[in-house]
Amino acid sequence: MTPFTERVIAIIQGIPEGAVMTYGQIAALAGNHRAARQVVRILHSSSRAYxxxxxxxxxxRGEIALREDAARNEQASYLEAEGVAVDGRGRIDLEKYLFTPDDSFG
DNA sequence: GCCATGGCTAGTA
DNA sequence: GCCATGGCTAGTA
Known part of the structure; x- marks a missing residue:
């Protein structure tokens, strides 16, 4: 486990219920704003284990990025269960729901 | 070589 | 719509 990966995992674990973050935002916070795709990889391979x-x-753009319909529906229903509105095309209003960790430190 | 991105540009209306 | 990106991993030697 590299430091970058550890930071990505810690950041994702810190997203509160009812809020979302973007791949690029997580990558930037972990130290490399161009490593958004690595965040994808980590989610793909480590979601279950961690x-x-x-x-x-x-x-x-505030959209569910998964390809398969079944997975998209699963993500949408988890989000709605937490109070995050998802429209018919899998879009979320980032103005409302984007979590920016800086907010916590007022 | 993978990948559930992101940012820019061309092309349409 | 295109394609540069980058940390990681599988597969070979």
Whole structure:
């Protein structure tokens, strides 16, 4: 486990219920703003092992990024269960739901 | 070589 | 729509 990966995992574990973060935002916070795709890889391979709230991660446009319908529906229903509104095309309003860790430190 | 991205540009209306 | 990106991993030697 590299430091970058550890930071990504810690950041994802810190996303609160009812909020989302983007791949690029997580990568930037972990120290490399260009490593968004690595965040994808980590989610893909480590979500289960680390019990990550994978459903709270969306792309920069506020859309569910998963390809398969079944998986998209699963993510949408997890989000809605937490109070995050998802429209028919899998879009989330980032103005409302984006979690920016800086907020916590007022 | 993979990948659940992101940012920019061309092309349409 | 295109394609550069980058940390990681599988597969070979």
């Amino acid at each position: 019990a990550l709230p994978w459903h709270r991660v969306v792309n920069a």
